[in-house]
Amino acid sequence: GAGVSQSPSNKVTEKGKDVELRCDPISGHTALYWYRQSLGQGLEFLIYFQGNSAPDKSGLPSDRFSAERTGGSVSTLTIQRTQQEDSAVYLCASSLYRGPIEAFFGQGTRLTVV
């Protein structure tokens, strides 16, 4: 596609349920990133993929968070046993080259845990 596509755009889930967020990067982009933005905060790094491997997953806040990327393309961020503090906008970005220089962001998934 022309840009980074994320689905769903909005997700409301009950506390304790698992959720999966999907990211389709720009075709040909080898690097993919997940960030989240909580209310009133800046963007917080979660994880970075180069191809299918994740050289840096230092931003994942707990072991309830995991992410994978398959075929060097689509990525899924999974949050298990969601908590209310997980409520945020989850943003995915991709870039052509190694590293986030001139990364292009998707529109985000707004996750609300009730």
Added chain:
Amino acid sequence: DQQVKQNSPSLSVQEGRISILNCDYTNSMFDYFLWYKKYPAEGPTFLISISSIKDKNEDGRFTVFLNKSAKHLSLHIVPSQPGDSAVYFCAARAGGTSYGKLTFGQGTILTVHP
């Protein structure tokens, strides 16, 4: 610890005048700096970047200045237009094993009045 800080939560400017957005950082390992613009319900859009080996980069109405000794960068928009009204984030990247990670400031809301 807030390694990238945007101390002005908001800025209001008259159309046609200069907008100056400021950003301070603490990590001397940062080697690349970027500015993003974000409209509501959209992902951030890359604006302009600068390498730590430069002190100025210009692209049309946008100029970024970097003062390494002061650990300070600024984005100048001249002339400002109402369509520039958005949230502006500065971001920084460290080299080495953290090259895939951007650290963002909290953002500055710019309002350009006609």
